[in-house]
Amino acid sequence: MPTQIVQVPGHAWQAVGGKATKRVIATLNGHPERLGLLPQEGGGRYLMLRKTLCQRLGLAIGQALEISLAPDPNPDYVALPDELAEALAAWPEAEVAFQAHTGAMRRAMARKVADAKRPDTRARYAVELAERLAQGGHPFRAS
Secondary structure, eight states, rough: OOOOOEEOOOHHHHHHTTTOEEEEEEEEETTTEEEEEEEOOOEEEEEOOOHHHHHHTTTOOOOOOOEEEEOOOOOOOOOHHHHHHHHHHOOHHHHHHHHOHHHHHHHHHHHHHHSSSSHHHHHHHHHHHHHHHHOOOTSSSSO
């Protein structure tokens, strides 16, 4: 299943703060998720549901979805997978470099590690990422 796009009606995104609101807590069929409220050409907004999120929630293409939105009280929050948290704790200079990135980039780094299926792959991704960060490199490009 590919990534899914959910169009958000104007009244719904205006109710959570309008254009100023970039991050929301979207409750999808009763499951709260932190998501970006993304701008659309023409002024609308949409939510992007990653493939892994759709699979976890058992969503199918075209399936009706009950959604409620609330502004995210902590828009820079990043849920770190255990493997990445351990790697950053063991490598203080990597932690400093990680925190220097934008919230979006920190979420992308965490997702890269979290989306790996096997524990050994998650651990390897976390160590490689921490090493690149500690050396001042780009998080996703090997030097």
